Amino acid sequence: MNDTMTSNHQDGRPMRRVRQRTATLAVLTLAAAMAGGLFGARPAAAHAQLLGSDPRADSTVTTQLDEITLTFNELVRANFSTVVVTAPDGVRHGAGQPRVVDKQVHLPVEPMRSGSYRVAYRVVSADGHPIQGQFRFTVTLPPGQEPAPAPAGSGSATGAADATPVAAAPEETGSGTGWWWAGAAALVAAGYLLVRRQRRTSGR
Known part of the structure; x- marks a missing residue:
């Protein structure tokens, strides 16, 4: 009985690892896609010329x-x-x-x-x-x-x-470029932490 349970437990390990790797890959792919969407959705730098x-x-x-x-x-x-x-x-x-x-x-x-x-x-x-x-x-x-x-x-x-024609005018933050970079960085960091967590779980 114990041998059968041990065998079933060992047989289930590869499947669990496959599922974990598949989930990790899916999360990373989603994070990359969202980051790409953020970068692609950034407003164009259409400054005056x-x-x-x-x-x-x-x-x-x-x-x-x-x-x-x-x-x-x-x-x-x-x-x-x-x-x-x-x-x-x-x-x-x-x-x-x-x-x-x-x-x-x-x-x-x-x-x-x-x-x-x-x-x-x-x-x-x-x-x-x-x-x-x-x-x-x-x-x-x-x-x-x-x-x-x-x-x-x-x-x-x-x-x-x-002389400089005028003192530096305060640049307005209406474009929100910094928020795009921050959002993408947060997605990548979340994907990295999830990968580490999955590796720790599979190693137990």
Whole structure:
């Protein structure tokens, strides 16, 4: 009788191990599938990008400008959007705050003399992600059309060309990217703990 029970018990061990391994494999497969679904369901990083400008980057302007226009590939927010136009002597030529209209940012500028100018921008895209960049253009005016030099003490201090256009804008956490990674990590950890538990059970 005891021999029969021992035999049945030993005969049942392989089947139990097969079932345990099958269950473990199923859990791991499910965890991997859910993790893949989380990664695949993450919102696309569709941040704003500069499509063009007026004047264009590296272009030469032969007429006087009254504003700088930046065009982006998606809507940008008016708050935190900043554009700085800097002359070779470090004086800024913005004549007010930038104005945002849909996908465009407009900055009125003061009269510019001939020379190379830098445009530095920082905007916040519709998803709350800040993006910044810069480009240059050249003003070459015909003789007799140069504006009068700015009075001493006007404009920004010399050296502003190397300044950051605006303090770092707080990046909003609307995309929820961190939650996707946390959820996937939790699934993988749960699968790993289940495998260890199954191994301990089968070894007893």
